[in-house]
Amino acid sequence: xxxxxxLPGPEHxxxxxxxxxxxxxPNPGEAHINGVITxxxxxxxxxxxxxLMAKVPTLFPGPLVxxxxxxxxxxxxxxxxxxxxxxxxxxxxxxxxxxxxxxxYRPKYPKINPEVExxxxxxxxxxxxxxxxxxxxIGVHCHQANLSLKIIRGGTSCYTIAMCAQxxxxxxxxxxxxxxxxxxxxxxxxxxxxxxxxxxxxxxAKSGASN
Amino acid sequence: xxxxxxxxxEALYDIMPSDYQDLVKSATYGKEDRGxxxxxxxxxxxxxxSLCAGCPESxxxxxxxxxxxxxxxxxxxxSTGCTSLVFPMVAVHNIHSxxxxxxxxxxxxxxxxSVRFPDRTKDVVVLAGDGATVDIGLDMTLQxxxxxxxxxxxxxxxxxxxxxxGQESGLMQKGFVAxxxxxxxxxxKVRLPEIARExxxxxxxxxxxxxxxxxxxxxxxxxxxxxxxxPTYLQLYxxxxxxxxxxxxxxxxxxxxxxxxxxxxxxxxxxxxxxxQLLAELAAKDKERKAAAKQLxxxx
Numbered sequence: 001x002x003x004x005x006x007l008p009g010p011e012h013x014x015x016x017x018x019x020x021x022x023x024x025x026p027n028p029g030e031a032h033i034n035g036v037i038t039x040x041x042x043x044x045x046x047x048x049x050x051x052l053m054a055k056v057p058t059l060f061p062g063p064l065v066x067x068x069x070x071x072x073x074x075x076x077x078x079x080x081x082x083x084x085x086x087x088x089x090x091x092x093x094x095x096x097x098x099x100x101x102x103x104x105y106r107p108k109y110p111k112i113n114p115e116v117e118x119x120x121x122x123x124x125x126x127x128x129x130x131x132x133x134x135x136x137x138i139g140v141h142c143h144q145a146n147l148s149l150k151i152i153r154g155g156t157s158c159y160t161i162a163m164c165a166q167x168x169x170x171x172x173x174x175x176x177x178x179x180x181x182x183x184x185x186x187x188x189x190x191x192x193x194x195x196x197x198x199x200x201x202x203x204x205a206k207s208g209a210s211n
Numbered sequence: 212x213x214x215x216x217x218x219x220x221e222a223l224y225d226i227m228p229s230d231y232q233d234l235v236k237s238a239t240y241g242k243e244d245r246g247x248x249x250x251x252x253x254x255x256x257x258x259x260x261s262l263c264a265g266c267p268e269s270x271x272x273x274x275x276x277x278x279x280x281x282x283x284x285x286x287x288x289x290s291t292g293c294t295s296l297v298f299p300m301v302a303v304h305n306i307h308s309x310x311x312x313x314x315x316x317x318x319x320x321x322x323x324x325s326v327r328f329p330d331r332t333k334d335v336v337v338l339a340g341d342g343a344t345v346d347i348g349l350d351m352t353l354q355x356x357x358x359x360x361x362x363x364x365x366x367x368x369x370x371x372x373x374x375x376x377g378q379e380s381g382l383m384q385k386g387f388v389a390x391x392x393x394x395x396x397x398x399x400k401v402r403l404p405e406i407a408r409e410x411x412x413x414x415x416x417x418x419x420x421x422x423x424x425x426x427x428x429x430x431x432x433x434x435x436x437x438x439x440x441x442p443t444y445l446q447l448y449x450x451x452x453x454x455x456x457x458x459x460x461x462x463x464x465x466x467x468x469x470x471x472x473x474x475x476x477x478x479x480x481x482x483x484x485x486x487x488q489l490l491a492e493l494a495a496k497d498k499e500r501k502a503a504a505k506q507l508x509x510x511x
Binding site for chain 2: 066068073074078099107110116
């Protein structure tokens with residue numbers, strides 16, 4: 001098994017693709033934490049902990065859920081809103097959950113407004129600007145999510161979670177696979193379950209803004 | 212209609228940037244009478260573009276996008292050049308092809324769409340600069356016309372490679388000295404409109420984009436003819452004000468000067484016989500539709 005671990009950065013200007021370092025994707029019913037295959041239950045717990053520890057826990061919904069292509073997308077969007085509302089209820093004073101969309105993948109020139117959106121071509125701008133230290137991508141096409149996750153790992157210290165509808169992401173620090181409405185709701189339940197049991201990193205020097 | 216697909220999830224509507232909310236609310240999708248007069252009230256670009264101030268190409272883009280008869284079911288194919296800086300901001304499906312490949316991509320795309328959506332009208336529109344259309348992609352451009360592929364080719368002719376600092380292109384005028392072509396062009400401007408006509412295009416227009424209503428007319432004609440009959444070609448003069456040493460506000464005058472009757476962009480139009488017939492039928496239908504609408508309004 002690979003000794004490489006997918007950890008919060010900043011790793012390099014150009015971090016290696018985790019897959020090239022021997023990290024493999026989880027099988028159905030599994031997840032990975034830092035590149036180590038684990039059970040889904042354990043991943044739910046760890047993701048909920050990371051959210052509750054973070055100063056600015058953030059959800060990044062992508063085009064696959066922001067746009068109501070079909071009924072399933074609309075239902076996932078509702079579940080994401082529920083997860084966000086749960087987060088807001090469960091954090092302590094000083095923590096600031098955010099919900100920032102990635103409406104599409106256009107490079108957004110001449111400028112992107114990091115207050116209101118994130119873009120896969122320069123996600124670090126949104127991370128730095130909002131001092132995000134833990135985020136979850138959901139509803140983002142795989143190749144764009146990989147691009148974002150690598151840039152974030154390369155230039156920020158943000159903890160990344162991927163709620164992937166396909167086979168998961170090696171480049172995230174924690175990745176689920178086969179995302180569904182039920183899985184998003186389960187994660188929300190875990191957040192609620194762990195409310196008050198996790199000490200937030202409010203005084204830590206560690207933040208998303210590492211440059 | 213694909214228009215139904217352009218819907219924001221209700222649960223996340225409030226977090227969408229206003230640009231996208233505006234797009235869904237006021238893009239001119241599904242509107243038969245859309246045109247350049249909708250600019251300002253409706254969205255034809257998602258975001259601000261990154262072309263130079265006063266760039267005639269940006270005007271052309273706006274007029275074209277506002278005039279497409281069926282934007283929600285249109286796919287545009289672009290290529291390398293200044294146009295590719297705008298395509299990311301365009302609120303219409305688009306593909307960026309390899310430099311010069313745009314007509315080959317569009318050929319396959321149009322055929323695939325016909326197979327995939329046999330009961331729906333899907334338009335394909337190629338929009339590329341003169342370098343992509345006439346120099347690097349001439350083979351693909353001509354072969355698509357020979358094969359009678361049913362899509363529109365639009366060439367934004369700025370008579371040089373502007374995006375890379377002013378190299379000589381086939382559409383540059385004879386004798387023109389550019390920043391990176393200091394010797395001056397040694398041969399005549401390639402006469403692509405004539406070549407297009409001889410290669411089987413059913414509708415060919417050579418003009419500037421100084422008159423929005425004219426641009427609207429030729430775009431609609433070109434798309435409708437391509438949809439029903441065969442290839443169409445528009446060569447639109449969109450001068451690069453930087454490369455010809457003009458100021459931001461002088462682009463429009465440059466186009467007006469270049470479209471005088473004796474100049475190289477004097478309005479020229481070729482319409483094949485079957486295309487003439489189709490345009491006459493469309494005009495008659497349009498007249499009927501408007502008369503019916505008028506009658507309906509009178510009754511109300």
